[in-house]
Amino acid sequence: MSLSLAVTHGFPGFSLDVAFDAPPGVTALFGRSGSGKTTLVNAVAGLIRPDTARIAVNGTVLHDSAAGVWVPPHKRRIGYVFQEGRLFPHLNVAGNLAYGGWFAPRGAVKGAETRRVVEMLGLGALLDRRPATLSGGEKQRVAIGRALLSAPRLLLMDEPLAALDDARKAEILPYLERLRDETDIPVLYVSHSVTEVARLATTVVSLSDGRTTRVGSPAEVLADPRAVPTLGIRDAGAMVSAVILRHADDGLSELDGPGGTLLLPRIAAPEGTSIRVRIHAHDVILAREAPTGISALNVLKVTVAAVRAGEGPGMVVQLDAGGERLLARITRRSAKALDIAPGLACYAILKSVAVAPEDIWIAGGEDARPQADTR
The missing domain is CATH 2.40.50.100 (RNA polymerase II/Efflux pump adaptor protein, barrel-sandwich hybrid domain)
Known part of the structure; x- marks a missing residue:
């Protein structure tokens, strides 16, 4: 499954003009704060309506301003994972996971799929627990599982590890690798961590001041001297x-x-x-x-x-x-x-x-x- 997008949008003092095609896997949007990463992700989710756009996932057009096509957010079948898990505190883990199924097409999520997601994310021992008893890494794994069980066309992850300490990041990274390797759902992953991008991404889109500066594999982009200003000299x-x-x-x-x-x-x-x-x-x-x-x-x-x-x-x-x-x-x-x-x-x-x-x-x-x- 692949992602194709071209988006332009203007704010006071800032303009976004980004276009790229990404093959299957994890596409990382990388850039410093203010480079346009979250704006682009929100445009893909339909949370903002850009000035012009063409966004397609696996051939399904979600937005084409030239053709007058705009699919509303609740019909795009996009899973969104934020910096915090945003779980329902009155539901246990099993209940939070089941909530994702309410947004899946009828018959798309069956018991076998739920068991596969639970096993892949290591949630089996947590099903009866409430969010208040979970660590930050555990909450994020539940949030990812809930998003997956909505049977999304695309998974958006906006700095999902930013709120975690180093130990929790180390805990969750292997699960994100399994998600990349064991599903065919394309992932648009926002991060300013070079380590996360290097380890998780199959494609890197480097952004600076609302423009695409480099698109390629992590090995290509991270080793490009032209990308150093975007990466930061200490992270190059x-x-x-x-x-x-x-x-x-x-x-x-x-x-x-x-x-x-x-x-x-x-x-x-x-x-x-x-x-x-x-x-x-x-x-x-x-x-x-x-x-x-x-x-x-x-x-x-x-x-x-x-x-x-x-x-x-x-x-x-x-x-x-x-x-x-x-x-x-x-x-x-x-x-x-x-x-x-x-x-x-x-x-x-x-x-x-x-x-x-x-x-x-x-x-x-x-x-x-x-x-x-x-x-």
Whole structure:
């Protein structure tokens, strides 16, 4: 199932002009506050009526201003999950889930479907509990289940993890991955968290000042130096693929990664597992020659693919590492001293402990976390 939209809308001091086509999966709308993410989602839901729009889900047109088509919100069959669960406090979890079925087409949701959603989201032990007794992560899982049981054409999720602490986010992310992998419902996911986007999205739409700046896969968009102003300099980084080769006795895991071997704190997954690793640009050091006598264990052979200067003293360098992309954030002075330019062969250096647990996950969607070496 796919999503196609083109929306223009004006507010005092702000205008939205966005168009993109997204394949099946999770399409993440990413951008800073005020970039137009929520406005766009509300236009898709029918909560606002844009100046001009054409919105279609899996070929069903929900809004086409040129053709005079506008389906009202309650007939669009769109599930909406907000920052807070917004559950009914007088109903238990089972009752909140059943409420979603009232909005599904007759016969669309049967007992087997309810059981599948309950199992997928891990709600079985919560069915008799009231919302007041649930954690933030549990409430969000119930809210997602309620939306799914309305048999939606499309699921809208507007920063569903923003109100949760890190522990609750870690709890719910694997369930969102299951939702992505085990259903064919397209998801439009709003977030300003690069970690969430990297881990969940199949397509990323980068927004800035009401305009689309980049559309592509997470690997393409997050490793694009042009996207750094939207991502934020501290969050800029790239995703790479790797395979766990072995677990060493000293608490490190040896990976077959881009451009060579990667050593990271022990990863709680079997040898042979394919994983994704997000590497922050500010954690990567460049060298013209292979360094010696340093504590950093990861030294990768790379080629400079692109260079982008920032407004301040910094620069972002895009690197080709075995066919995958890395980013390095360095100063203009360092770039000049090293004569950094596209085509230059050099070395990227990364400390093993620089990669955070939340930036490593199993490629198939199951949660994977490094275990700190306490010896």
